[in-house]
Amino acid sequence: MASQEIERLTGALARLPGLGPRSARRAVLWLVKRRDSALPQLVEALAEVGERLVECSTCGNVDTTDPCGICADAKRDSRSLCVVEDVADLWALDRARLFTGRYHVLGGKLSALDGVGPEDLNIASLMQRVGQGGIDEIVLAMNATLEGQTTAHYIAERLEGKPVRITQLAHGLPVGGELDYLDEGTLAQALRARRPMA
Template identity: 65%
Template structure:
């Protein structure tokens, strides 16, 4: 239906999360129709990102500088490290504007089904950071999935010999959530994590 350049663009767009072949075809058509206002600037932005974005050697974040802006910021609290599964978790934490410490990106979670073991994650660098004497608290912000919780327990066990306190994010009823619509696991986690009012 289209030339090889457009078909290649559609195939690449279809590899993005949340885009299937139909959505990719619509996105490609939308971009081509708006070549001057969207396609050309987007292609330049993608080229710039490919040329400049790198992984922070300290925490694993993506930035155009190494160390990243968060690790290089002297106003951030170096005594707290928030451990996240991937960069999207770091970005989610930053959106809240509440955490003023530093981060550590694992690069995934332990998963026996997927063959991902401790050696496949950025755990040794975390342990080294926890032993360096600057860190007093490690906050485990892995997902509430089986693999996320397994990873958190594994890391907590490995941190037992480090001079840091280990904490985790609370799990339970989301803001605005109604009990009737929540699953049993969420309600149980909320009940176990209850606090005085």
């Protein structure tokens, strides 16, 4: 039987996405075996992230600066805006280095079952960004789920009549799939084949 402290650490790690109790136990054992080298680095990195991480007031990305590195990058195309559900989706798309514009994180998706309405998402700030002008294209990069597509259609309706071209990722994405779990080849194809919203 492990000590109370080890069980508490295992429980904390098990709550992370992608880690269950067994994976968390393996991670704890690995850390215990390397407690002189790996554990202090992990503790230091967690403390630093906890102190410095902020949400970008422009796009909703998570970074150590506000505005984030993407919003502050003058080389980015400010006329093209990619709307995503979550920060993980932004990171997945940006990791592929195929989209050179800027992003907007909604902070979730519309879901009647979960009680998430338009007022719970960063849709008002998206409309404000579009209203300021200078944006020619909105890429709706929602996950290929029912809620994701509902969110995309809601935003497309809200943008109707605005002087922007609305596109969405091609449907080469697997239904029910999430951007964060896709490989860069699939993301590349989806971005290249984006098309206007119907």
